[in-house]
Amino acid sequence: MSTKSTESTPSIQAKPNAQKVERWGLFEIALEGPQTRNPFLDVRLSARFECDGHAFEPEGFYDGDGIYRVRCSPDVEGTWTFATRSNRPELDGATGSFECVAPSPGNHGPVRVRRTFHFEYADGTPYYPFGTTCYVWTHQGEKIEKQTLDTLAHAPFNKVRMCVFPKRYSWNENEPEFYPFEGAPPTDWDFGRFDPAFFRHFERRVGDLLALGIEADIILFHPYDKGYWGYDRMTRDTDDRYLRYLIARLAAYRNVWWSLANEFDLMRAKTMDDWHRFAGIVVEHDPYTRMRSIHNCRTFYDYTKPWVTHASVQNGSAVEDFGRAGLLREPYEKPIVYDEVKYEGNVAHRWGNLSAEEMVHRVWQGVIAGTYVTHGETYVHPDEVLWWAKGGVLHGQSPERIAFLRRIVEETAPDGLDPIDKWQNLRLAGQPGKYFLLYFGKECPTEWTFELPTKAMAGFEEGARFRVEVIDTWDMTIAPVEGLLEAEPQGMYIYACDRNPKVALPGKPYMALRIVPA
């Protein structure tokens, strides 16, 4: 085994056989091995990585040109050792070690579930998903892909929903630059041979997102092929081998989330047993338990299943009005991410012509319900570059308002936003004894009389006083209200202010209040 000495590797693209890797970074063993026959089918390779009795045992993969790789994302600092196992002697028994050092600034580790309905990075930093949708942005060629990354660098989005396979659909008739299998489009594929160039490109894009601090919500299957390339109707063996190959390549990227499918219920060639089996493959072969879900069209998957870390829901009306979005917290007791709620745009289809106001309203609705909402944009474009499918640039007016909301949530709600009094006051979210956001949605009140549910008061001292700010969610202003409001109990359910002072509001829609202890 040849070990090149390198400096501490950046976490994003691994240098093979590095001696130092940061925590949650990516270490890679690269080995030379057989090129004859079919390395994808004939060669088995894995490695055991160990540090202080803590171990991962990921599978490796063939990267073409006689090079085999095994990747590991170390999650504890210290000296890691490794040893490979293979059915081929050239690849078997390679050993070595590397140092896992402290993470660099900005590396908070992978995302995991926090307090049932929320998320955090592995270092404990809260993570609030404000995602967007660019289904096949990695299949648009260097120019648009670079443009997409530039756009994302200045957008508020910290999660991107993106497909592995190319898409064939309205506004998506172009062929991709790379194909996942050797062969020729549209259907002449050797499903026994992956094309490493496809996967190298895809994982480079995942790394590009990581460098921007963006989670890659990777959609493993989708129905927008309809047999044109046939990736939506491969055999069971091919499906399973594809999943293992992808996991071997990608699981060590700490920003990876697995979405088994988009609109799984539209994939006629797959059965529920297939989805359960795919979930099993992901659970078995991803040693890091990255976030896992599956996305529906008309029919929900059973998100109560233990493999599902969060519900990745499509619903066109749940975040339209108060009292809806939070209902799905009850059956699932997991984070609810409304990953498709229609899109801001101007296509004729009603799923793609929300106003910017409505898109922003829906994200607020989700947040105030203790859930999360993913953005998407479908403005018609002369070259058919719609953000929702291809990326490019954003044309809409919602992203900066989503950025504004994201800042408010991040600075206000370290423990997330939950309904405070869920059957009574559907406009209020926060944490009892800590902080509150009150959203008025499409109502246009001209004043608000201070009132908090008794349930909000647990943890505050008697006579707690509050600071109120008026938030214009569209104009993106935050105006402090003069004076402090003191909460007194009034009956069984409410705390109000003795003096009954009114907070003036401008009589326009999309206003909110931030209420925090003084």
Added chain:
Amino acid sequence: MSTKSTESTPSIQAKPNAQKVERWGLFEIALEGPQTRNPFLDVRLSARFECDGHAFEPEGFYDGDGIYRVRCSPDVEGTWTFATRSNRPELDGATGSFECVAPSPGNHGPVRVRRTFHFEYADGTPYYPFGTTCYVWTHQGEKIEKQTLDTLAHAPFNKVRMCVFPKRYSWNENEPEFYPFEGAPPTDWDFGRFDPAFFRHFERRVGDLLALGIEADIILFHPYDKGYWGYDRMTRDTDDRYLRYLIARLAAYRNVWWSLANEFDLMRAKTMDDWHRFAGIVVEHDPYTRMRSIHNCRTFYDYTKPWVTHASVQNGSAVEDFGRAGLLREPYEKPIVYDEVKYEGNVAHRWGNLSAEEMVHRVWQGVIAGTYVTHGETYVHPDEVLWWAKGGVLHGQSPERIAFLRRIVEETAPDGLDPIDKWQNLRLAGQPGKYFLLYFGKECPTEWTFELPTKAMAGFEEGARFRVEVIDTWDMTIAPVEGLLEAEPQGMYIYACDRNPKVALPGKPYMALRIVPA
């Protein structure tokens, strides 16, 4: 074995060892057996009932005074034979037969699930649950219990949520007439010995409901004891024996539904494993697969579990406004019954002071969402006889409006009401190509322009014409609109009427439309 010859037995209270029983009626073997030691613990008894290779094998039970019984509800017509099994020779090997004859008028059999979200009787007659809540009406003594039955005989309710155990709670401080175990209140119980008088009384009430065509939604455990009698914290063995005894006595009543608990999540002495075990006992020992669910307070049970036939949900806001109630159909794909949505009444607690208008509105909201809603009433009463707990008489104004709604549903919707275009038009329910109800809730429109979603039109011929009626859900009137409206496609999503005729509406809340093909 002594077999008394009797006439065809009414289905309601079985005459032991009858020769004729109607389909879905109740046949009972009565045997004399040991009275020494403890028959409840020492004696095992069951019987195998068979007709044409179709068989049930229920457990029997000791009814006191040396009498043992085994009950069977035959579900096919023909000659049934039976043979008992017991660990006591006096009870073992008794054999006999009876004729199962056609059901009498009004006997439609037990209720089962129909088309995923709805219900029907075993003979195929649709069953729309319009239930009410009288938690401990069977523990109030003959006078009030008779009064309750008289009230129910003239009320619209076809399901009653009712507890086996007595309740100790606000407005419920009275001791019951019967106790389930031998001993003395409050806590001096011999949990090894049931008091048959208690169960005989309870099952008589179940039979009284059956005679009125009312399903008995029997709540097996509840938290409103708090250790006073201790029925909420019995040992595992006692719990399990109690369940088997109750099932042996009651399962053969075709109007029985099993609700494992009310507000199960408030029962601190029980674990999730207990609930799963109770479900297993019900599944194992009820040979008829009666309807099964469990009712929550703050935390939902996992209604996706296979033993659950329908979700029996408490939620104080899901049926308050459009677009909420139907959301729970997605995760469960089972009938959703909002069995507690707050109550019509005037107690200080917010769970019990809905206006009658709000109660009726909530039932309509549920129905228009493709779900069902249960009534309850909590008007304060000089003798503390609140309908919700004790029965008695109804004081509210919602029951007659619920009767009106029930009639509309029964005459309009043989296939139930489902959302037609669930992300777009949350006011409309019905069946494509068949019939529709449109509910305006608290909106007060003065006119309606004919429009139906394209999804509604599947199954109609081109140029289908519709008859519209204006329904005042509060004043209980149905006014036909003159003329027929012809549906023409207008764009991708809508059918409207070329002439654009407007239907006049009175500008008041709680109006609805019935739209059916002419």
